[in-house]
Amino acid sequence: MPYSYDDQNIFAKILRGEIPNDTVLETDHTLAFRDIEPQAPVHVLVIPKGPYVSYDHFAAEASDAEIIDYTRAIAKICAQEGISLDDNPGFRMISNAGAHGVQEVPHLHVHLLGGRRMGRMVQPA
Numbered sequence: 482m483p484y485s486y487d488d489q490n491i492f493a494k495i496l497r498g499e500i501p502n503d504t505v506l507e508t509d510h511t512l513a514f515r516d517i518e519p520q521a522p523v524h525v526l527v528i529p530k531g532p533y534v535s536y537d538h539f540a541a542e543a544s545d546a547e548i549i550d551y552t553r554a555i556a557k558i559c560a561q562e563g564i565s566l567d568d569n570p571g572f573r574m575i576s577n578a579g580a581h582g583v584q585e586v587p588h589l590h591v592h593l594l595g596g597r598r599m600g601r602m603v604q605p606a
């Protein structure tokens with residue numbers, strides 16, 4: 482089944498500037514901003530600017546430039562937020578996809594969570 486992208490999702494609206502956000506980093510192909518309902522002292526959402534619904538969609542169809550930009554942006558944010566292993570005990574990175582992943586917003590986002598010890602990786606459904 483082809484990937485289908487709904488451009489009315491909330492992150493598409495953030496990218497178009499229709500909804501404000503607390504930006505942490507912006508690059509050519511990537512935007513990172515603070516989650517509106519943070520689950521940890523650091524909770525940043527990292528999204529590509531392109532119309533990708535999930536990580537597998539992005540990994541399959543994004544250009545090399547987009548993938549490199551997105552990956553390097555994650556490293557920059559970890560350093561900027563002080564959650565990199567360089568100076569902190571670590572962080573958790575999550576990307577939910579689809580119904581089984583319990584994805585709420587259908588635009589690829591990685592959650593970067595840090596600043597406290599996380600709980601179990603997966604809770605019972």
Ligand code: 5GP
Pocket residue numbers: 491500502503514515516517518519526576577583584585586587
């Ligand atoms: P998902 O469940 O899709 O992996 O995560 C969606 C995340 O987006 C949630 O953590 C939620 O708090 C966050 N979120 C939803 N709407 C907004 C919004 O308008 N602004 C920001 N900054 N975060 C949002």
